[in-house]
Amino acid sequence: MWRIRCFEERVAQLKRTLVVHGLIHLSIGGEGVAAAVCGQLRDDDAVYSGHRAHGHAIAKGAPIDRVMAELMGRVDGLCQGIGGSMHLVDSEHGFMGATGVVGGNLPLALGTALTQHLLGSDEVTVAFFGDGAVQAGHFNETINLAALWKLPVIFVCENNGFAEFTSREEHSTVERVSDVVAPYGFERATVSGSDVPAVYDAFGAFLAKARRGDGPFLLECLTYRRRGHYEGDQQKYRDAAAEVQWRERDPIARLTDFLIEDEVVDERTVAAIEREAAAEIEAAVQFARDSPFPDPAITADLVYAK
């Protein structure tokens, strides 16, 4: 979680000086879900994400320096600098892709689950999406198909209460995403995304069943989006009061307090983890700065597979 937090705070800085490029959507405040979910997956399990994807990619095992290089458009980026922030892919680690079209990743994830089912493997697929995707047609089409075909896919909704600039109640009369899928009859749960052990346990229970080929499942995690929809969003719609409660909602602070209280770790260990993460990010920035921009000729070569 600290690696994701440090990475994204650094990306926010680099965006202000235009060292990273394009539309940048940060998950600061929601890192707990990425860590608790991806931390339980294997490399051969598949993960699909949306536009707010850095944390998912990193938690799934994507090398952090190559993620940074990708955001900076460098040739050593995960996708040779071609994809950028919203289109991260690291197939070696099962990160099958982020997508910039809200909801567009959901049927793709089901397709990978179909492959896993037909090939008889015990791999599972996880699809991350936000509450904004729930109102997209792809969501309802995919949920119906997933329920019908009973494929090993776990839908993980990060419900941060905002679809872009607009709060959920202006987009839907159904408050809980887990209620939207209720009629389909598959297992679903809603947990606090700031409560990392709760996410871990709820996801772990679904994962164990999906490993046996069961599915689908939906886990709704109520998260808090600390920053705007994208970097540069003026956030005039935000409630100032929410900021006051930040500490209560910060998954990292909450987990740290919990672990120190339980004497699992001490403050020195926590400080060391923070320092290590910060050093790793600085090394990643240097790696990315040292990497050249790609040769323009590669774009034409990458349009078709050979």
Added chain:
Amino acid sequence: MTEATFVEAVNRTLAHAMREDERVIVLGEDVAEGGPYLVTAGLAEEFGRERVRNTPISEGAVCGVAVGAAQSGLRPVVEIMFIDFITLALDQLVNQAAKAHFMSGGQLSVPLVLRTQGGSGQRNGAQHSQSLEAWLTHIPGLKVVMPSGAADAAGLLLSAIADPNPVVFVENKSLYFRKERLTDPPEPIALGRANTVRAGRDVTIVALSRLLGDALEAASRLAQDGIEAEVIDPRTLVPLDLETLANSVRRTGRALIAHEAVAAGGFGAELAAQLQAAAFDYLEAPIQRVGAPFTPVPVSPPLEDAYRPGPDEIVRAAKSAMEWGEYDAEPWDHGAIAPP
């Protein structure tokens, strides 16, 4: 060699591909029941309903499932029952399938075939009769195939299934029950190779899909007037065999492009632009285009018949090209095919 309809050719090729490679699956609305034209008839009985999957009427998600399956190791052949419904699948086709290889820096590939059928002629009205292939040719990353008959359909489909890229395979419903002789099992026909179906010295007719048959009929009629037309089927729009087309136009000095789609913004416009750039110095006349007028497809039989371009229009446009510059020549009426 055996004789088969277009439908039977596609059906046999799908079965052949599924026997050869267990990664090949078929999915779409009613495919396990054979579909409205029986193109997939019998597949579910041979291969089971896991590999021949009926889907709900959810074109977007179904196309997306096929893309996700393709980039994970299967070779799906997804059917969109009428090309008119491809509008609902375009997000997945255009934003995901076409770009996955590119955006991932080459990590992903999408060996997907999207079969669909278009075209007028069955009084199906404006939402079940369109020819929308030009949209798809505008998207880098997609390949677009338009077979003109049963034998080509079999060979091109086999190559499409083997291709590591998303291929849109556009059939034409008017061709479905025409018989041709073809090999059994099918032999692949490479994508990107045009087929010169009739040789001629006076005018090159490039005809897509159903219009190939009409172009051959037009060529016979033109021959009676001493005009020898060369008729070429490009077979695939992307990749395009410009070389074969341009070489022909350099020899004949005249070109005519015929397709069933609305002429305005149709693939003929792109072909005309590419041909004039490749053969400008050889052209004796403006490149002619034959296509549908700038209206949706009507149902009423005489109106639909009048709407459909065919041999008469091709003959008129070819003669216009031949007579270009003559004192009393009547130019082919482009007014009917232009938008207001």
